[in-house]
Amino acid sequence: MIAEFIINAFSRFSFVDVLDIFFLFLLFYYLLLLIKGTKSYQMAVGLVLIGLISVLAGLLKLTAFSFILNNFLTYLIFAIIVLFQDELRKILTEIGSKLRTKYDKADRAEMVDEIVNAATALSLSKVGAIMALEREINVKTYVNKPVKIDALVSKDLLLTIFTPNSPLHDGAVIISKGRIELARCFFPLPPLLDLSPSGTRHLAAIGITQQTDCLAVVVSEETGKISLAVDGELIRGLDREGLKKRLHHYTL
Secondary structure, eight states: OHHHHHHHHHHTOOHHHHHHHHHHHHHHHHHHHHHTTSHHHHHHHHHHHHHHHHHHHHHTTOHHHHHHHHHHHHTHHHHHHHHTHHHHHHHHHHHHHTTSOOOOHHHHHHHHHHHHHHHHHHHHHTOOEEEEEOOSSOGGGGOSSOEEEEEEOOHHHHHHHTSTTSTTOSSEEEEETTEEEEEEEOOOOOOGGGOOSOOHHHHHHHHHHHHSSOEEEEEOTTTOOEEEEETTEEEEEEOHHHHHHHHHHHHO
């Protein structure tokens, strides 16, 4: 019975159907790549299993079981919006960001040098700082009421911004296309389950790199140690060369 159903279904396949399935596969594959390594990945696997079980129950004509699953799947679209709201926003912003122009490698290398020099000087003085390097996804949509700067990235300007007791000292700076665009930015913190003994700056760096593809350089005010947040993970205890090597790796 099942074999006959499958044969009949494939016999009616056309080139358009194959193309339709191919694009659908690419869509799901891209979504899984985007959420891989996050808690949403496990939820996505669970939803896929429920969908497969529902199809199997329908083929085997398990009436009661199919009724329950079909009613559950009716509200699946709402569950997806709620459970994957951060990932959906990330997908949409990433698609839009593909249209943005890029600056050349020489400019990026110069920007990295200025950031590394600033982070090293801040580390020696034990001045707390957080610098977010925007890549493809627009980070500015994740902050409220920042201060607009719009200036070339330079060590002196970064040191001035993070000078203790200055109006812009608290919060982060956002660097985009070789320019310091915003200062005094406060990022969303990670979920409670992800909280650790880290300070507020480190948690903010983890939070913003979970929701976007940016890099976040953090200088601890207590220890002066330099850290780099990437994809929600914190690389701690970097020296000058270690930070420079990783920034070149992720930006060039």
